[in-house]
Ligand code: ATP
């Protein structure tokens with residue numbers, strides 16, 4: 103875990119607060135002024151009342167006129183405090199949802215702009231939890247600051263001045279007690295964030311495991327592993343519970359120390375001094391009542407600060423843990439001088455490219471030329487690097503050395519958006535959003551017309567099945583598209599690629615889940631789509647590659663053979679071996695011309 107400083111947190115929060123500067127300044131001013139008025143005026147009114155009641159003991163009716171001033175003061179106080187407090191509430195209700203929404207959007211955007219490699223290493227549930235932690239805890243921090251921390255500080259400062267007018271000794275005792283109390287509170291509470299960071303990390307991890315288990319619920323159901331999954335989650339739960347307990351116990355230990363301070367300050371310090379001065383006849387009975395009730399209220403406020411500070415630092419701990427994700431550097435950003443990709447014929451060149459996944463070497467000094475408009479098939483055993491090859495063209499992963507160019511432009515130096523817009527990929531394992539079918543198809547081309555979407559769906563042979571659904575194109579497909587069959591999902595992905603209308607087309611096992619009849623129809627659409635585009639087709643079913651200009655045969659990351667279907671058969675190498683196995687096993691003697 104990287105260490106996050108308060109300065110970093112402030113730099114992060116500053117722009118969000120600045121965007122609503124006047125709202126926060128108004129809330130602060132109201133907050134700073136309202137509570138002293140509320141807490142300190144009461145004891146003064148009590149003082150006046152006691153003085154009046156004791157002075158008019160003989161003629162009680164005469165006291166009524168004298169009561170007018172303190173009672174008017176009381177009404178004014180209640181009116182001001184209530185109006186200010188309610189206004190503050192409304193302003194807070196306006197400011198914090200926007201603040202939370204702004205923070206959420208910035209975090210979401212930062213997280214989503216990472217490569218698949220980044221997401222491969224992390225749990226989506228944990229990332230989402232960090233966003234939630236950040237937004238809820240920022241709200242909690244503001245709540246703690248605006249009540250009771252800021253009002254308590256302003257009230258105590260004014261309290262020192264007011265009690266100083268009664269007798270300077272009160273000002274000295276109160277000031278000393280406040281300084282001591284707040285210093286101890288602050289110093290002891292700061293270490294709470296350390297405990298809380300550990301707890302928040304454990305909680306995020308736990309949530310990620312829960313989401314992972316729910317996502318794989320099909321497998322859990324299939325193998326009836328409910329008990330095992332519960333035990334597995336229980337293991338992570340144990341760690342979370344331990345860290346939660348440690349954080350909470352620490353807070354309680356701190357509170358014990360605060361209680362001791364509270365007792366010493368209020369009862370022994372201030373009230374003792376007041377009684378002593380009253381006995382010495384240095385202050386009146388009304389003033390004793392004012393000191394007692396002021397101290398009672400200030401004592402409660404300071405005690406509340408003592409309770410709030412650990413919560414504040416707990417929140418800071420959680421925020422620091424959540425902020426870690428903002429420190430993850432962008433791993434697929436554009437270079438400062440990146441230019442849009444200018445596409446011509448659509449040639450793709452691998453020039454001495456080496457690539458490896460962490461410590462697993464896959465490509466070494468690979469050089470390949472795919473001419474503009476050429477149709478190239480990729481075949482090879484599973485795990486031989488075909489999908490990786492096309493993923494590198496899309497810059498999903500950076501190459502270790504060498505370069506990949508499209509129409510002579512190094513893809514690492516072009517704007518990523520322009521590169522991705524020029525390439526349509528039908529992935530091996532299409533995953534859909536839990537949105538409507540229309541939205542899923544239009545994802546590649548958000549401004550597409552309804553007619554355009556329907557046309558693409560017809561070409562991908564999914565229009566009929568979509569129409570047969572009760573809600574047609576407005577049907578939601580379930581998380582990751584779980585409500586559709588494998589073949590239906592593939593056809594939606596094909597429609598999406600057709601709609602993208604990109605000059606480079608990549609099909610990674612695009613029709614592997616379809617029955618032979620549907621596949622035959624779709625191949626016609628796809629071949630029409632391939633016209634005039636550079637196309638790479640990955641297929642295990644070799645018959646689907648018969649119309650390719652050239653076939654590259656992959657084996658353990660290397661291209662071991664290349665040529666047309668017939669020349670590769672003549673060569674009698676790996677391709678011919680794979681072909682014979684398929685023909686013998688499942689396919690007719692000659693390639694089906696589709
Ligand atoms: P298939 O025919 O099964 O789709 P493929 O030829 O497309 O296989 P790739 O997906 O390119 O194979 O994978 C090549 C190798 O790289 C495999 O051994 C695989 O385990 C590994 N690999 C793939 N993706 C990753 C990843 N994100 N991180 C680490 N290793 C990976």
Ligand code: MG
Nearest residue numbers: 488489490530
């Ligand atoms: Mg693959």
